[in-house]
Amino acid sequence: MLCMRAPKAVERVHQDWERLVTFYQFPQDHWRHVRTTNVVESPFAAVRLRTTAGKRYKRVESATALI
Numbered sequence: 001m002l003c004m005r006a007p008k009a010v011e012r013v014h015q016d017w018e019r020l021v022t023f024y025q026f027p028q029d030h031w032r033h034v035r036t037t038n039v040v041e042s043p044f045a046a047v048r049l050r051t052t053a054g055k056r057y058k059r060v061e062s063a064t065a066l067i
Contacts, residue, residue: 013020026034 023031023034
């Protein structure tokens, strides 16, 4: 039924199937570490946490030392 409603979507999934299921080729214990929603955002998560914490400091030197 979906094939009739969205043939382009079905075609795209069929074309990219190997890419879509690559995740499952890794051992299940590794899935939590492999999975990400945004490749660019992940590495900056630690920086974002420190920056947010740095805003609590009154002096620039203290915040810079933390970051």
